[in-house]
Amino acid sequence: MNSMTGFGRGIGESEIGCVTAEIKAVNSRFLEINIRSDHFSGSLEEIARGAAKKILSRGKLNIFLTFTPAALASATHVEVDEGLLSAYLSALSDISGRKGVKKGKVHVSDLLSLPEPFLTVRKEDVSEEEMAPLVKAAMEGALGSLIEMRQREGHNLKVDLKQRLAFLREKLAFLLSRQDLAAKAYEERLRQRMEKILEQMNFEVDEGRILEEVALFSEKTDYTEEVVRLASHLDQFDAMLESEEPIGRKLDFLLQEINREANTTASKASDPEVIDTVIQVKTELEKIREQVQNIE
Secondary structure, eight states, X not given: OOBSOEEEEEEEEETTEEEEEEEEEEOOSSEEEEEEESSOOHHHHHHHHHHHHHHOOXXXXXXXXXXXXXXXXXXXXXXXXXXXXXXXXXXXXXXXXSTTXXXXXXXXHHHHTSSSOOEEXXXXXXXXXXXXXXXXXXXXXXXXXXXXXXXXXXXXXXXHHHHHHHHHHHHHHHHHHHHHHHHHHHHHHHHHHHHHHHHHTTOOOOHHHHHHHHHHHHHHHOOHHHHHHHHHHXXXXXXHTTOSSOOHHHHHHHHHHHHHHHHHHHHHOOOHHHHHHHHHHHHHHHHHHHHHTTBO
16 A cells, blocks of 8 residues: 655666656646656657556656756867858958058957857757666656655555554444443333323323334434444455555545445434444544545
């Protein structure tokens, strides 16, 4: 079981330079991938996207790709247009020899200020074929460290959820123990009211009618089936926590079923202690739901 949050960093290196991949992951219902790169081509970004899709199933990923050349200076070349430079020098020499023109040395700054540049700067671009293996290696490292962090977070979530499941099971056991007591308490209250009323009217208590009313009350307030189903859902939830596959959506759906059973139990309950216990159950279920939002 993995969490959806985490961070991973990886590096791919060769003689041409170094590609660094960083991945930040947060919760999301689906798999969302956003890539920001240092002027990487679309095909290189797609390699990174494909690597993430192959391993991850849920979460919002922000992937950052950067490239650092191995030798920046060697990748840049400055070329001199010899013909243009010679023409400039010849023209300047001719001008300086004319009458009225003060002679002086020609400085490089003078040449660089001329309208047509004689220097050309050319950068050698690294090909996609050279970059692709570096992107793959960087993503492999970043995804590996991301998954390790997700697994650690997932383990912590599992421990927390199992503790909460144990708490819920205790509350369900209490609810079952209170089921018969509620009917007995109702029977006592009903008997006392009827005896008081019939005593004033000099009538005898109809035992059969009391039992009939108690039976109807028990049928309306019997939440045994709901609690049994709720316990079964908790067992399924517990078993899913041991799965190595993505289970976040399944757990979310199962929680909806558990909440439905808890709501039905609350609607049938008449015992104040039962109602209070159901409120505690629903409060705990809400905490579990918040944790499940972090599970892949």
